[in-house]
Each structure stands twice: as structure tokens, then as C-alpha cells.
Amino acid sequence: MRPFKSFQTPDMKVYRIYVLLALALTVSSAGCKKILEPNNDDHSTFNRVYDDPSFAEGLLITAYTLIPTNDYKYDEVATDDAVTNDKFSDLMKMATGGWSALSNPENVWDNCNKAILYINRFLDVVDTVTWKRTNPQLNELYNRRLKGEAYALRGLFKYYLLRNHAGYDASGALLGFPIYDKFLSSEADFSQPRASFSESVKSAYADLDTSLRFLSADYGNLSDLNELPPGFGTITDIGDYNTVFGDVTQQRISGRHARALKARLALLAASPAFNEGNNVRLWEDAADYTAGLLDDIGGVGGLDPQGAGFYLKQQVDDANLTSGDKKDIGEILWRRPIYNNHQREQDNFPPSLYGNGEINPSQNLVDAFPMANGYPIDAQGSGYDPAKPYDNRDPRLSLYIVYNGSTMKGQTIGTAAGSGDDAIDNLQNGTRTGYYLRKLLREDVNVNPISISDQKHYNTHIRYTELFLNYAEAANEAWGPDGRGSHAYSAKDVIAAIRKRAGIAQPDNYLASIATQEDMRTLIRNERRLELCFEGFRFWDLRRWKADLTVPVKGVRISGGNYQYFTVEQRNYNNSYMHYGPVPDKEIVKFHLTQNKGW
Template sequence: MKKYLPVLIATSLSLTGCADLLKPEVENLPGKEAMYKEVTFAQGFLLNGYTRLPGLSFNDVATDDAVSNDKNNAFQKVATGQWTANFNPADQWVNSMAAIQYLNTMLAEVDKVTWAIDPKAAQMFRDRIKGEAYGLRAFYMFQLLRAHGGWSGGGELLGVPILTKPQDTNSDFNQPRATFEACMQQFYSDIKQAETLLPLDYEDVSTAGQVPSQYAGISPEEYTRVFGQYSRLRLTARIAKAIRAQAALLAASPAYKTGTTTTWADAANYAGEVLKLIGGPDRLAANGGTWYDNRTEINSLGAGINPPEILWRGDASNSRNLEEDNYPPSLFGRGRINPTQNLVDAFPMANGYPISASASEYRAQAPYTNRDPRLQRYVVTNGSTMGPSNTVIRTETGAGNDAVNQIETSTRTGYYLRKLLRADVNLNPIGANEQRHYTARIRYTEIFLIYAEAANEAWGPDGQGTFGFSARDVIRAIRKRAGIGTTNNDAYLTSVQSQADMRQLIRNERRLELCFEGFRFWDLRRWSEKLTETANGIQITNGNYAVIPVENRAFAAYMNHGPIPYGEMLKWKALVQNKGW
């Protein structure tokens, strides 16, 4: 065979050419330099930051608000003792660090890109791109601090490595974690840059007077080209302000406050600044509590327009995934997320009193009568109707597949999820349909609740700061919208006078208003509250209602803060793990 090898090689060379055979093909992968003249390619570095924005996680399953009938649910494993640095469905490290790398690349190269031939337009594009990149980088810093910030064994509150330049093959990847405070200061700096460079909202302008002063001399048409409606759903100065309020609330909270300089007053002021833009509690969206099922509003969304409740959202599209996962089995769903009795008990009576109060008129054997209207809006209870045909859902013993633990897709708690679902989705194979949904990234109700919590801690229940409204004013508006206390002017809210009592009421309102939107998992931790509350359900037999334990929680005290990923700890000696992990 060896004597024929030269002949074979010569024949191959004659057929293919030396260059084709002996040199690797040039890959069709553009390098970083390609972005300088290819605007679409350059935009990809920024858009990577948008594509990584987190969606719904249903981490409520790892709290006292919900369980799942899916044995493989990752957050259920977390709640029952399997949370480790090597198994962490709440991890934000890889996703956020990757986003920051792309955003840093964008910031490093943005001035070299030919965004437009006209120099004025090119400068506006550079400003907008920079503003978006700074704002998104701050957002991902917030995600990292919430998921991975924590106390070291040495008693120092640590954040994550601060990376403000793109890393390459020559970079030192073995970077230590900066202090939580240093991370917050970097966060605030990035938010300030975003606020300076971005418009409050993306709107078309028609007159020279509408063009901001820093772009004086630029025509309305030129300004609209860059900062007009076409860019809606991207980051704005308004969104940046809201993200600042979110992060400040985290930093001021009990689990972090001794390691930061951010105060409750800071958080209240940042939230108040956002709310002042819309006019305060009087402008709380009347239908904001059912934003996910406001069908006419959702179906008519266009051109990136936000409903009054929504400050930042994802794009709207047709789907039925949420309904397939969470409708009861009688409606052809999997019944995955099961609200707990704990959450149901947190809803007050319609007169505003907690069910434990003597004035509530609560009856244990008629537990859903005269309750806060939000209970039926967010949770399917025994006897509720659901779906496009208003099917009655029966969860009592012997009532069929919707009853507790009847089949694999039955509820474990006696309750099914209603919130986030559109009731006009039909899963019946004969007439199955899809309906429009969107992800609410930031709701104004969340910002109102941030203000209420921080204002109460900073100034007490009735302190107004410089905004002209108090924590009590905000909570009154939220409860009034919910339909609470309409017959007695919410006497319970009036009776709450101390800061401590108002704190508990605000936290409960936050629990109810934001349930199943991914907040309680983090709220319990930043409040340093008990994580091991047993998840309970209800067993209804022959008209008798009995509370039953459904799932124990197995969280250790150190789990108030999440871990640094195990893989990162193996790779980089400079990293310090959070205490306990």
C-alpha cells in the first residue's frame, strides 16, 4: 500500500488543488472588526443582552405559596433539600456574565461603528446604543447580586467580580468578588449613564421644540429615526429608573443593609421618582390586577405600546403553553402549579380584615365566601368556574380527576392556578385555540409596592417624603382597586398605626399582588424571614374542610443567599463562596 501512497496524493492534488487540500477553509464567521461597517452585525452584540432577559420561572414552587405535581420540577427539588452550588435553578451567573461580556464588547467598540452616514444621526445612534448597553449591564448586575450576593465566612458582604471591559484570550479570568457595596456603586453609575443617554420613552416628534436640547439643530425627522416609536420595548430612561428602585430595595433590605450604604429612603425616593412621572396612586391602573387577561387590551396591543399597568414588557405572541401546563385535567391541562392553603389564607376578607381577625366574619366551613376578590382572580378553588365554557372545577374528594391526588395531573393542594392564564384559551382538541400573551417585566404595581415598603421603613406609615403620598396612600389605592373594604372604607387599614403592623400589611399585599410572578422566593430571603413554612393544602370530604400538610421545606439558614456556582469555584481560586455553601 505504501508504494501507491505518493500516487494517490499526487492524484488528489491534481483534482483539488494544493490550497484546497492542505489549507483549512476560511470559516464564514465574521470577526469583531466586521461590526465596524456592518450595523446589523454590530447590533447583535447589544441584542444579545435583550435575548438573555429572564422569563417566568415559577420559583414560587420553592416557597410557601405553591407546590407542583411535576416530580421533576427543579424548584420543587430545591425546596425539598436538593439545592446545592452544583444544582441551582435560580442561578444567574452564566447567563448574566455572558450578557455583560457582549454588552462590554458593544461599549468598547460602539464608537468605531458606522451607524449612519450622516454624522448627527450617527452620534444619536451611538448615544442610544451606549445608553441601552449601560442600562442592560446594570440590570444584569442586579440579577447577579440578588442570586449570588451574600456574606462570606469572614463576615463580609460580597457581590460578584466587576467587569467593565470585554475579556479576551489575554485577560486574567481569575478575578475576586467585589464587595456588594462596590457592585451597587457600579450599578448606580451604569444607571446614571443610561438615564443621561436615553429618552424617557421612545416617541415620534413632529416639531423642533420636541427635540431634546442636547440634539438642538437636529430635525424632528432625524430624531424620530433614532429615538422614535420604532425602538419601543427597548430600554429607556424610565425603565432604568425602575431597575434602580428594584436594586435599591434589595440593598436596603434586612439581609443586606448592614453591608451597603443604600438606605430605605434611597429606595423610596427612587421608586417615588418613577411614580411621580405618572401622577402617584391616583393613576394606579384600574385593571392592573388582571393585566394578563385583559383581553381587549392585549389583543389590540401594537407598535410596542404599553398598557397603563405595564412599565416594561416583552413582545406579545400567540400561545397556549401556560394554559396547557396549568389548566385542571378536566380542561385538558396538566395542573402543574398548585397554590397552597398558606397563600389562600393570606387573602383577607372582602371587608379588609385578615381571616384571623375577630371582625373578619370568616367561616372555616365556608372559606371562600366574602373573601378578597383577588382570591378568585388568582386561584381556582373548589366550585370555581374556569375556561372558555365556564366549567365548574370540583376538587373535593370523589369529584373526579380535578380532585386532590386523583391522577398524575391533579392538584396536590386542592387548588389550581388562575393568574397569568387567559380564560378564553380552549385546550379541547375539537376546538383548541391560542391567544395572545406577553411577559410583564416591570409593572407599575411593583414600583408602588417598592415605594410603600421603603417609605414605611424610612418615614413611617404616613410619611410622604417629597412626593405628596405615603405608604398608607399606596396600599389604600391597591386594596381599593382589588375591591377590598368598599362597604366600610377599609376600616382595617385605618386601624393599622404602627410601622411594624404596616410592614406586615405591605408585605402581605406584595405577596398577593405579585404572586406567581417570581418575587416571593427572593422576598423571603431579603426579609430574612422563615423559609421552612410547610406547604399546606385543603382536603374537602362530605362538605368538611380540613387543612392538610402537603410538602415540607428543607432550607438551612445560610440559604437566605444563593451560592456561587460550583463550577466557577473549581475554576477560579480568587472566588470566595458564600457562607454555608
């Protein structure tokens, strides 16, 4: 996939500072080179950060540009959910046997450590920068918010280092990352060993907890001092608060985002790949942290009725913070700013709509969608008809995937053999599986070269649907399908709400039949697979669950009304060690770090 590149939008003008910073500062990916120290001429030096607040803030903004979820990675093509028709895809090479410590498309080690370096440098100077010389209260508020953002972002990057690179070494020790919590100059010793996984988790938790001392839960203008959040009681001018924590700051990392990241980290730590001995307390922590966020929106009743189509026109228009009540839609906790573009559609529309059809959902994923009555297609009572495999299916199937006979942009898409540009036998850029992607695409985009038209899009960092599914998984492992702990809802309650929103016929008799923790686990994982498909979860979910990574990708060839299912692409992973990603080989060589077992 060709990712969207620009990070600038009207509702986040401050991101433009990065351009200035990039012209004036350089830092190596390992953090070993000094900030520019030019000869005595008229170039900017690092001392400018003390005199120019926007220049100083550029250190922090650089970290924002390195957040892994700034773009959709579409690494589902390296799982059993999809393949790509891009023959030069690094993800395809990885999935078919080319994954190594020297060649790793899932490497975030460099960018995350680079971001932490910038954050540490920012924290080193934040208290010495004059943010607002003429107003001491504004100066303190800017210092407070920016410091809070820095700690929250550092916790975020530590989470991704753990997700992508934590693992067991050859001796059986579970390792995390080297903990760099202070800025190191070029003379410093960077050959610090990897901390244990538990120490790394504690370090990330500490950053996220520290950020909560400084940040408000949410950003937005307040009317009077009585509305100030806890911890802001010394503020005497509501205008000053709004200047720093008001509408202009929305989409920067907030206290609520930091809490969500802590809950996400707790789920990772509780997962089978990292929770040796299945410590139930870790599952309880994950459920408790997540429930705190869900309770703030009314629990299960706060599930956004339109959340499954968060990328569609009405929802994107409603999420536009430059108009209306300045509040995001109910589905979104944190996202990228809105931008106008057509690249996503150009990459993934079927060829007959002038697209490249790059992401091809698998038959495996299609089969994971139940029938409209909620029963899996292979369950007794489902009513599944092999001769009409797309009839009476879960409505999410047609919402997310284009299959033979689907309508897109008012046009019927034929994927059957011999059916034209979109057919499975179109070897140029046709589907390899018999399916095309619909999720995340806007059909009101036109990619016809004669009359290209852009539409608004955004990428998500955290959706509430993810949090609901996180809670369901953790609550089931901690207390079983119907257990609630100290909360007002169970795992089954959450899944019931998600399936009802999806359009599963009510009453949901299949869900009602689920009685064991094991069966509920299977259902929760499947619902997660459907709801979060093509948002970058499947690759890492399979690994943290220690699931089978080698399930071949299936497709369908339709000819003369017959459905022939076949293997499209093998998955060449080693289940003995590839549930954990490698540390980059150059870091092993340069700093003598311990590599994860098998790599």
C-alpha cells in the same frame, strides 16, 4: 414549567438579528474563548461588525435574550405559596433539600456574566461602527441610543447577580460579584475576586446613571422639535429622531426603565439581608428613587384601575403597540412583546380543561387573602366562616386562584375528593393542594387537542404595581405608615389605593386601624404577596427580608363538606445561610472565588 421559547415578534423585528449572530459568533459562558477566528475561507469573522451595523448590534441583542425576566420562572413552587405536580421539577428538588452550589435552578451567574461579556464587547466597538453612513445625525443618534441601552442592560445584569448571588463569606464580609467593565480577551486574567456588596452596588448604579446621559425617558414618535426631551437640543430633523427613538424602538430598554432598575436596586440594598444595622438612609433612597417614577404618572392617582388583571384579554389587546395610539396600558412600565401562544394554559389549566395543572397554589397563600371587608381571616371582625371558607373573600382570591366550586371557561371546577378529573385524588395530574392557578391565564385559550386556539400574551419586566409596593415598603421603613418624606403620599396612601382597586369594601376600617410601623410592614408584605403572586417575587422577597424559609406548604382535602387541612410538602432550607444563593461551584474551582458562607 415549560417556558415560552420564542423571542421574535412583529414589534421587535431587530431581535431577528440574533439568529445571524448566533451562526457567526461564539463566546463561552465564562467569556474565556475568542470570537471565532476561522481559517482564510468565506466564513464571517469578527471584523464584520465594523462593516455591518446589524451584525454589530447583534452583540447587544444577545444580551437582551438573556434577561432573566424574559420568561416567568414560577419559582413560587419553591416557597410557601405553591407546589408543582411535576415530579421531575428542579425547583421541587431544590425546595425539598437539594439546593447546592452544584445544583442551583436559581443560578444566573453564567447568563448574566455572558451578557456582560457581550455588552462589554459591544461598548468596545460601538464608537467605531458606522451606523448610518449617509446621514451623520442619524449615525450619532444610533450610537447614542445603543450605547445607552448597553450601559442600562449592564446595570440590569449586575442587579440580578446581586439578588441571586450576593452574600456573606465565612469571615463576615458582604460580597457581590467580580466587576468586569471592559472586554477581556482569552489571554486576560479572569480570576478577579468578588468585589464587596457596596462596591458592586456602586458599579451597577454607575452603569444605570451613565445610561441616562444617552437615553430618552420613553420611546415614541414626536411631532416637532419643540417636543424633544432634554439633552437632544442639537437635533435638526424630527424625522431622524423618530427613526432612532420613535415608535419602532418601543420595548427596548429606555431611560425610564433604567431609573426603575436603580430604584429596585436601592430597595434590595436597603433590605434586611443586605442592610446591616438598618441604615434608614438606604430606605429613604429607595423611597425617593421610586417616588420620582410614580410622580411622573401622577402619584397614587396614576395607579391603573385595571392593573390587577394586566394579563386578561382587554388589557393585552389595549397593550398592542401595533395598533391604536402606540402607548402601553397604564400598568406596564416594561414588558416583553406580545406573542400568540397556548403553552401557559396547556401547562396550568385543570385536567378537565385539557391542562396539566402544574402549578398548585397553597392553602398558605389562600389564607393570606383577607375578607372582602379587608380584615385578615383570623382577625376579630373578619366574619370568616370556616364552613364556607371562600365566601365574602377579597375578590383577588377568585381572580388569581381556582378553588373548589370555581367556574373556569364556563365550567365548574371540583377539587374535592372524588369529584372527577380535577379532584385532589387524581394522582396523574390533579392538584396536590386543592387549588389550581388562574392568574396569568386566558380563559379564551382552548387547549383541547382537537381544536387548539392560541391567544395573545406577554411577560412583564416591570409593572407599576411593583413600584407602588416598593415605595410603600421603603417609605414605611423610612418614615412610618403615615410619613411622606418630601413626597405627596405615604405608605398607607399607596396601600389604600391598591386595596380599593382590589375591591376591598370602603371605608377600609382594617387599614385605618394600622398605626405602628411593624403592623404596617406586615400588611405591606402581605399585599405584595397577593398582588405579585406567580410573577417571580416571593422566593427573593423571603430572602431579602430574612424571613423563615421553612414554613411547610399546606393544602386542603374536601370530603363530604368537611375541610381537612394537611401538609403537602416540607420546605427544607437552612435559615442560617440560605437567604443568600451560592456562587456556582465551578466558578469557585476555576477562578478561586470566595463562596458565600454555608455553601
